[in-house]
Every structure is written in C-alpha cells, then in structure tokens.
Amino acid sequence: MNSPAPFLRLSGIAKSFGGVTALAGVDFELAAGEIVGLIGDNGAGKSTLVKILSGVYAPDAGSLTLDGKPVDFRSYDVRRARALGIEAVHQDRCLGEKQPLWRNLFVGRHRAGRLGFIDIAREKTEAMTVLRDLVGLSGNGLSPEARVAGLSGGERQGLAIGRAMHFHARVVILDEPTTALSLREVERVLSFIADLKAQRRAAVFVSHTLSHVHAVADRFVILERGRVAAMRVKDNVDLSGLCSLVQAPGAA
Amino acid sequence: MRAFLARNATQACILGILLATLAVFVAANPRTFLAAPIYLAFLSTIPFTAIIALGMTLVIIAGQIDLSFPSVMALSGLVFATILPATGSGALALVAALACGGLMGLGNGLLVAGIGVPAIIATLGADFFWRGLTMLASDGLARSLVAFRDSPVHALLVGRLFGVIPAQALWLAGIAALVWLLYHRHVFGDALRFVGDNPEAAAMTGVPVRRTKTLAFVLLGLLAAFSSCLVCMEMGTWWPTQGEGYLLLVFASVFAGGTSVFGGEGTVFGTLIGAVLIGIIEAGVVSSGFSGFWTRLIYGLVVLGSVSVYAVLLRSRRR
Numbered sequence: 001m002n003s004p005a006p007f008l009r010l011s012g013i014a015k016s017f018g019g020v021t022a023l024a025g026v027d028f029e030l031a032a033g034e035i036v037g038l039i040g041d042n043g044a045g046k047s048t049l050v051k052i053l054s055g056v057y058a059p060d061a062g063s064l065t066l067d068g069k070p071v072d073f074r075s076y077d078v079r080r081a082r083a084l085g086i087e088a089v090h091q092d093r094c095l096g097e098k099q100p101l102w103r104n105l106f107v108g109r110h111r112a113g114r115l116g117f118i119d120i121a122r123e124k125t126e127a128m129t130v131l132r133d134l135v136g137l138s139g140n141g142l143s144p145e146a147r148v149a150g151l152s153g154g155e156r157q158g159l160a161i162g163r164a165m166h167f168h169a170r171v172v173i174l175d176e177p178t179t180a181l182s183l184r185e186v187e188r189v190l191s192f193i194a195d196l197k198a199q200r201r202a203a204v205f206v207s208h209t210l211s212h213v214h215a216v217a218d219r220f221v222i223l224e225r226g227r228v229a230a231m232r233v234k235d236n237v238d239l240s241g242l243c244s245l246v247q248a249p250g251a252a
Numbered sequence: 253m254r255a256f257l258a259r260n261a262t263q264a265c266i267l268g269i270l271l272a273t274l275a276v277f278v279a280a281n282p283r284t285f286l287a288a289p290i291y292l293a294f295l296s297t298i299p300f301t302a303i304i305a306l307g308m309t310l311v312i313i314a315g316q317i318d319l320s321f322p323s324v325m326a327l328s329g330l331v332f333a334t335i336l337p338a339t340g341s342g343a344l345a346l347v348a349a350l351a352c353g354g355l356m357g358l359g360n361g362l363l364v365a366g367i368g369v370p371a372i373i374a375t376l377g378a379d380f381f382w383r384g385l386t387m388l389a390s391d392g393l394a395r396s397l398v399a400f401r402d403s404p405v406h407a408l409l410v411g412r413l414f415g416v417i418p419a420q421a422l423w424l425a426g427i428a429a430l431v432w433l434l435y436h437r438h439v440f441g442d443a444l445r446f447v448g449d450n451p452e453a454a455a456m457t458g459v460p461v462r463r464t465k466t467l468a469f470v471l472l473g474l475l476a477a478f479s480s481c482l483v484c485m486e487m488g489t490w491w492p493t494q495g496e497g498y499l500l501l502v503f504a505s506v507f508a509g510g511t512s513v514f515g516g517e518g519t520v521f522g523t524l525i526g527a528v529l530i531g532i533i534e535a536g537v538v539s540s541g542f543s544g545f546w547t548r549l550i551y552g553l554v555v556l557g558s559v560s561v562y563a564v565l566l567r568s569r570r571r
Contacts, residue, residue, distance in 0.1 A: 054456075056455070078455065078457070082457075088456055090456070092453075093453055094457060095453055096446045096454075098445075098449050099446065103446075107446050107457045109458065117437050117439075118438065118442065
C-alpha cells in the first residue's frame with residue numbers, strides 16, 4: 001500500500017471494567033486524511049476504544065503516540081485530547097439542546113479573557129461564519145441565538161463536525177453519526193465526512209450500518225471481543241465481504 | 253423589539269404576572285398599595301429570599317437542587333450570632349459565618365459531585381444533620397443581637413441609606429448584578445448550562461462537570477449564610493428555627509421566575525421578579541382582607557402553576 005505514514009498510533013491498549021475485559025491489547029493507527037471504519041458487534045470494544053482515544057476513559061495498559069511523540073495517559077483527558085486535535089462528535093452526546101448555537105460551538109473552549117469572561121460579540125461573529133461556511137446552514141432567520149433543539153439530526157451532526165473543523169481537529173471521531181437519520185440526512189453527513197478527508201483530516205467512523213461505513217472509509221478495522229479480528233483496505237473488500245467479515249471475523 | 257420579546261418570552265410573561273398581581277392589590281386596597289411605606293417594607297424583606305433564590309437558580313440550572321439551605325442559614329447564623337457578641341468584631345463574625353456557609357455548600361458538592369449521591373437526597377440529609385447540630389450547639393435557645401443595633405456591621409448590612417433605603421436592597425442589587433455577569437457572561441455560567449442541559453455533552457466537550465456542580469453548591473452556601481447574617485441584624489435576634497420559613501419562598505421565587513425544573517436554562521431577571529412577586533403576595537393577601545392562611549395556599553399554587561406553564565411552553569417550543 002502507498003498510504004502515508006501514520007501520525008497517530010495506539011498500541012497494546014487494554015481496558016477492563018470490574019473484571020470484564022473490554023479491550024485486550026488493541027493496536028490502531030491513523031494517517032492524515034484517512035477515514036477508518038471501526039466495526040464489530042455490540043460489546044466488541046469499539047466504543048471503549050474511541051472513548052480512550054477521545055480522553056473519556058484512561059486505559060489500564062497501552063500507549064499513544066502522536067507525530068512520533070508519546071502522550072502520557074495519566075494527564076490525558078477530554079480537554080487535553082481536544083487541545084491535541086482529537087475530537088469526538090456525536091449528535092446527541094456532544095451538544096446542549098437548550099443552548100444557543102454559538103454557545104454550543106465554543107463550549108469548553110470559549111474565547112474568554114483571563115478572568116473568564118466570554119467575548120460574546122466575537123464568538124457570535126465567528127459562529128455565523130462557521131454556520132454559513134462549514135456547516136452550510138443558511139437561509140434567513142439563521143441566527144447564532146437559535147437553539148440546537150430546532151435543528152434536525154443531520155444538522156446537529158453537521159454542527160458538531162463543523163465545530164471540530166473550526167478548531168482544527170486532526171482526528172474526528174464519529175460515533176454512530178448516521179443512526180436515526182433519514183436517507184437524505186445520511187447523504188449530508190457522509191458528505192461532511194468527505195469534506196474532512198478533503199481537508200486532510202483523519203476520521204474514525206464507528207457504525208453498525210456497514211453500507212455507510214463502506215461508502216466513505218478507506219480502511220476497516222474489525223473488532224471482536226476486545227481484539228482486532230481483521231483489517232481490510234477498501235480496495236480489497238466489497239460490502240458483502242465486509243458483512244461476512246463482521247459476522248465471522250475468525251473465519252476470514 | 254419583536255425578536256427581543258420572542259427571545260425573552262418567559263421574562264415578559266413573569267413581568268406581566270407581577271404587574272397584574274400588583275394591579276389587583278392596588279384595586280383591592282389602594283390606600284396601602286399607592287403609598288410608599290409598603291414598598292420600603294418590601295425592600296427590607298424581599299432581599300432575604302431573593303439573595304438565596306439567586307444562588308438556587310444557578311444550582312437548579314446545573315440540574316441540581318439544594319434542600320439544605322434553611323439549616324445552612326441556621327448554623328451560619330448561629331456562628332455569626334455567637335462570634336459577634338464574643339469578640340465584638342462584625343468583620344470576624346461575618347467572615348466566619350460566610351466560611352461556615354461555604355463549607356456546608358462544599359459538603360453538599362462533595363456528596364453530590366464526588367460521591368454521586370442524588371442532590372435531593374444528599375441535601376435533605378444534610379438539612380437534618382446541620383439542623384440537629386444547630387440545636388445541639390445552641391441548646392435550642394435564641395440569641396439576642398439587640399445590643400448591636402448601632403454597630404458598624406448593622407449599618408453595613410441592614411442600615412438605611414439616607415434614612416430610607418434598606419442596605420439589604422443594595423446588597424441584593426450588587427449580588428444580582430454579579431450573578432447575572434457570572435451566568436450570562438462567564439465560562440462558569442456556560443458550564444452550569446451545559447452540565448444541567450446534558451451532562452454527557454458537558455463531559456465530552458471538556459467542561460469540568462464535578463467542579464462546576466460543586467462550585468454552584470458552594471456559592472449557594474455563601475449566599476444563604478450572607479442572607480442569614482442580614483436576617484439576624486434586621487431582626488436583632490438569631491433563633492434556632494431560622495431559615496425554615498424560606499424553603500417554600502425560595503423555590504417559589506425560582507420556579508415562578510421561569511427557571512426550568514429540568515435544568516439547563518433559567519434567568520437571573522426572572523428569579524428577581526419571581527422573588528418580588530412572592531414577596532408581595534403575603535402583604536397583598538392580608539391587606540386585601542383575607543386571612544394569612546391563604547398565603548401558603550397561594551404560594552403552592554404559584555409553584556405548581558408556574559412549573560406546569562413552563563413545562564407546556566417548553567414542549568411547544570421543542571416541536
């Protein structure tokens with residue numbers, strides 16, 4: 001393969017919860033502009049792995065290197081991950097429904113002075129740009145004061161992805177981004193993911209809907225009971241091949 | 253103007269209710285409600301409730317609740333009423349009372365955010381605990397502070413500016429401005445909104461969820477203690493059941509003011525208006541010729557009515 005060298009590398013990641021092993025030594029790599037589909041059955045460890053990558057959980061063992069430099073898991077949390085450009089995106093789990101769009105864009109990293117007071121005028125101006133240019137939300141009545149509750153599922157996903165792009169995320173983790181969306185909205189989300197790739201950003205796409213993953217991912221990592229059971233590049237596997245791999249990873 | 257009203261529909265609504273209530277009282281008893289004295293009396297009594305209600309607003313926005321503030325008032329008030337006569341230093345008494353209130357708030361925060369006990373149970377338990385400790389420490393006896401009627405701390409806390417305006421009203425104005433700035437302009441206020449709205453999203457976006465919850469409880473503890481000092485000075489006495497009467501008043505103020513019971517949103521302005529509304533009801537009801545027993549019933553009605561109306565408003569907006 002002529003894919004570029006990976007800039008992010010997770011190795012030997014292990015995690016268990018109260019004696020139940022969720023991950024038993026997983027290696028995972030990402031290159032710039034690469035979309036990796038992370039697939040596997042319920043309980044295979046997909047969500048644990050992306051939660052470790054995004055700083056929600058600390059692993060019991062394993063290491064993370066970014067641009068060849070080791071990242072210390074002891075001081076690694078969501079805040080640190082975001083600062084390093086690793087950001088998780090989820091339509092319901094990363095937005096405050098009752099809050100205006102501009103607050104959602106900047107939550108956790110407001111443009112604030114030393115005393116912690118927010119530069120609201122600046123954030124609202126920036127928010128308009130993000131909504132128009134990155135999310136493609138337009139039409140009259142579009143306002144940074146509008147609430148997330150008024151957006152459709154696809155628009156929310158777009159908002160979350162636009163937020164990651166605005167803050168120059170290098171790795172966007174998409175956890176079931178197309179669940180419960182209409183067909184048209186799915187198209188939209190998949191095009192957002194294509195935008196990420198066009199900007200040379202990497203993405204981890206976690207989903208049960210293999211056809212969506214297959215449409216945009218360059219490479220597939222199949223997890224099974226906390227281990228990497230198989231790995232395929234897109235050129236070497238079609239959708240039905242991917243389906244049988246997930247159903248019986250050991251047989252492949 | 254139209255957009256402004258639409259965005260602030262809840263505030264406009266509560267303001268309308270206040271003006272309508274006032275109009276009814278004026279019609280029922282023009283002699284009382286068209287003269288200055290009753291309004292000056294309101295300025296001296298409403299701040300006690302309103303100051304605590306401001307703190308409670310932040311706690312409820314964060315999706316939490318605090319039932320322990322009546323006992324926080326009692327115990328920090330006892331500290332104030334013990335240290336003041338013992339040392340004669342108003343500054344020392346005030347600082348000790350505030351520290352006491354802040355620590356009790358911290359206790360709530362640690363129980364809720366640290367250990368993970370649901371706030372309603374944790375603070376109910378804390379309320380009993382601190383009330384019990386207060387009774388033990390005071391032997392159930394009141395403390396007179398009449399001797400401090402002319403002390404500087406009395407003038408500072410509850411004196412009358414130009415002989416007319418109660419100092420506690422100025423304190424309320426200052427605290428309201430500060431809380432408004434915190435909630436609307438500061439990252440702490442932003443964190444409160446997201447923690448109450450969607451704790452998972454708050455954690456995913458790097459908001460310090462536990463610290464935010466804890467700080468909200470600490471702030472409410474400080475404000476409850478401060479309000480208790482004001483009450484002690486205004487009444488010239490501390491008594492062991494102090495604070496108990498404020499439970500209903502504070503919640504009624506917050507909910508009438510449009511703060512969502514479900515967390516995530518609320519306004520400082522709404523709570524202020526809510527506190528004024530609740531504060532004038534008793535005087536209005538009694539001076540309109542009804543018995544005082546009616547006031548409780550009306551408070552209850554205000555709470556139930558407001559939370560129901562806002563729940564319906566919220567549902568229609570979601571659609």
